[in-house]
Amino acid sequence: MKTVSTNNSHGGVQGVYSHASATCNCEMTFSVFVPPQAESNPCPVLYYLSGLTCTHANVMEKGEYRAVAAKRGIIVVCPDTSPRGDDVVNEDAYFFGSGAGFYVDATEEPFAKHYNMYSYVTQELPTLIGDNFNADMDRQSIFGHSMGGHGALTIALKNPDQYKSVSAFAPICAPSGTEWGSNAFSKYLGDESTWRAYDSVSLIEDGNRLGDILVDQGTGDEFLESGLRPQLLEAACAEANIPLTLRMQDGYDHSYYFISSFMADHIAWHAERL
Amino acid sequence: MKTVSTNNSHGGVQGVYSHASATCNCEMTFSVFVPPQAESNPCPVLYYLSGLTCTHANVMEKGEYRAVAAKRGIIVVCPDTSPRGDDVVNEDAYFFGSGAGFYVDATEEPFAKHYNMYSYVTQELPTLIGDNFNADMDRQSIFGHSMGGHGALTIALKNPDQYKSVSAFAPICAPSGTEWGSNAFSKYLGDESTWRAYDSVSLIEDGNRLGDILVDQGTGDEFLESGLRPQLLEAACAEANIPLTLRMQDGYDHSYYFISSFMADHIAWHAERL
Numbered sequence: 001m002k003t004v005s006t007n008n009s010h011g012g013v014q015g016v017y018s019h020a021s022a023t024c025n026c027e028m029t030f031s032v033f034v035p036p037q038a039e040s041n042p043c044p045v046l047y048y049l050s051g052l053t054c055t056h057a058n059v060m061e062k063g064e065y066r067a068v069a070a071k072r073g074i075i076v077v078c079p080d081t082s083p084r085g086d087d088v089v090n091e092d093a094y095f096f097g098s099g100a101g102f103y104v105d106a107t108e109e110p111f112a113k114h115y116n117m118y119s120y121v122t123q124e125l126p127t128l129i130g131d132n133f134n135a136d137m138d139r140q141s142i143f144g145h146s147m148g149g150h151g152a153l154t155i156a157l158k159n160p161d162q163y164k165s166v167s168a169f170a171p172i173c174a175p176s177g178t179e180w181g182s183n184a185f186s187k188y189l190g191d192e193s194t195w196r197a198y199d200s201v202s203l204i205e206d207g208n209r210l211g212d213i214l215v216d217q218g219t220g221d222e223f224l225e226s227g228l229r230p231q232l233l234e235a236a237c238a239e240a241n242i243p244l245t246l247r248m249q250d251g252y253d254h255s256y257y258f259i260s261s262f263m264a265d266h267i268a269w270h271a272e273r274l
Numbered sequence: 275m276k277t278v279s280t281n282n283s284h285g286g287v288q289g290v291y292s293h294a295s296a297t298c299n300c301e302m303t304f305s306v307f308v309p310p311q312a313e314s315n316p317c318p319v320l321y322y323l324s325g326l327t328c329t330h331a332n333v334m335e336k337g338e339y340r341a342v343a344a345k346r347g348i349i350v351v352c353p354d355t356s357p358r359g360d361d362v363v364n365e366d367a368y369f370f371g372s373g374a375g376f377y378v379d380a381t382e383e384p385f386a387k388h389y390n391m392y393s394y395v396t397q398e399l400p401t402l403i404g405d406n407f408n409a410d411m412d413r414q415s416i417f418g419h420s421m422g423g424h425g426a427l428t429i430a431l432k433n434p435d436q437y438k439s440v441s442a443f444a445p446i447c448a449p450s451g452t453e454w455g456s457n458a459f460s461k462y463l464g465d466e467s468t469w470r471a472y473d474s475v476s477l478i479e480d481g482n483r484l485g486d487i488l489v490d491q492g493t494g495d496e497f498l499e500s501g502l503r504p505q506l507l508e509a510a511c512a513e514a515n516i517p518l519t520l521r522m523q524d525g526y527d528h529s530y531y532f533i534s535s536f537m538a539d540h541i542a543w544h545a546e547r548l
Contacts, residue, residue: 007527007529007531007532008492008494008523008524008525008526008527008531008532008535009531009532009534009535010534010535011535014531061335061336061530062335062336064338064341064534066534066535067338067341067534067538218282220282249282250282251282252282253281253282255281256335257281257282257283257288258281258282258283260283260284260338260340260341261282261283261284261285261340264341
């Protein structure tokens with residue numbers, strides 16, 4: 001693991017690191033905020049998964065998570081959203097390829113060699129965090145935004161024992177039925193029958209369960225009806241008796257101005273469960 | 275005044291606006307955060323002046339001021355750091371020209387037509403804010419970072435009746451004796467005798483006074499000795515009996531990771547005085 005940069009911030013250290021990923025077969029970059037409490041005690045780990053077009057840097061710069069994470073003693077880990085590099089097959093679209101890994105393990109060529117963000121986030125990255133930081137790996141939680149909200153929800157639903165809690169900002173709740181999701185899943189995963197394993201609503205319909213979920217969604221979000229569709233998650237959770245706190249935030253859009261506004265609430269949600 | 279963008283954030287609205295500036299003779303862009311309290315009552319105004327290379331956008335994205343400003347009911351106005359545009363004479367240097375207005379009124383050609391950030395910040399911009407927002411213009415304060423800390427201190431020292439309070443992150447305390455300052459001042463202002471009117475330490479030596487000052491400075495700041503020199507401000511304030519709270523922050527650098535760490539303290543400092 002290489003240190004790209006470290007900056008003192010809010011009493012802790014905001015770092016950026018890179019490593020040769022065996023899962024994604026390329027150099028991967030991620031950020032870690034280490035709160036001051038980690039100097040003396042192992043701290044719980046909260047993963048933030050970012051949305052389409054983002055890297056680790058967007059939330060690191062605009063997410064406003066450090067003040068509360070420092071107060072509550074939480075390590076915040078922000079991975080990239082896809083494999084990258086000259087060897088990685090890409091397409092010239094904001095919703096596919098670089099910046100759009102969709103947190104799946106691709107099975108189709110030419111994507112299967114690199115596009116394995118599901119295993120990267122759930123296995124390789126946690127091992128790296130446990131080995132290199134003063135982290136209590138028995139206390140991990142996950143959240144994210146948009147495509148990263150989809151990632152957080154599907155990962156938590158598939159690994160309820162690994163994550164103590166999950167939340168999301170404006171998640172893609174049922175990607176299979178959207179242009180974004182059907183385009184990505186058909187290329188990464190192939191046959192439509194395999195998509196259900198990476199679709200939160202389908203996973204709940206198929207019997208996956210977890211404790212409870214917090215979702216914030218702006219009513220002024222331009223992707224609300226075309227891509228996000230929280231009403232489908234609401235219906236699935238109601239049917240499955242999964243407690244969902246869905247907060248429709250008046251006039252908020254899809255940007256980091258929205259995310260940062262409710263970041264403290266989400267960190268508090270996880271802190272209470274970690 | 276044209277609206278470039280608005281985003282709901284932290285219960286208020288983060289806006290970006292532009293207008294044809296009569297002072298700078300070009301189109302100028304600035305950001306305004308309006309807290310929720312302004313829906314019912316006029317709110318005080320806090321100006322944030324940015325550092326070299328910055329526009330209005332850096333602090334808007336990375337400054338983490340909205341949570342506290344929304345709580346305390348303060349309008350936060352962030353102007354650009356210089357005139358811009360095809361007509362504006364520029365130099366290919368990060369420390370002069372575009373992004374480096376140094377908050378002076380230039381007297382030398384070819385800069386005098388556009389580089390009038392002092393009058394822009396103290397006169398034209400406040401009039402625009404008073405005319406277009408629910409602002410209590412009897413309650414104004416000012417702060418800034420680096421070159422913008424220099425701007426905030428000099429502007430407050432020269433206009434003690436206009437601003438209720440002043441603070442700075444890593445300000446350029448005595449620009450005349452630095453490479454940055456002597457390069458800029460010689461080109462914008464000409465003869466060295468005129469520089470004292472835009473140098474905080476000189477202004478204090480020459481009898482300018484104000485209530486009190488808060489300064490945060492990172493000990494790991496790469497520009498500490500070459501450009502910032504808080505010890506000179508400390509000595510001048512001691513000599514002049516100006517109460518200065520100078521906080522040397524262990525290991526912090528010159529970045530927004532430093533600024534955002536202490537932003538809440540600075541907003542609170544101003545809120546108590548506004």
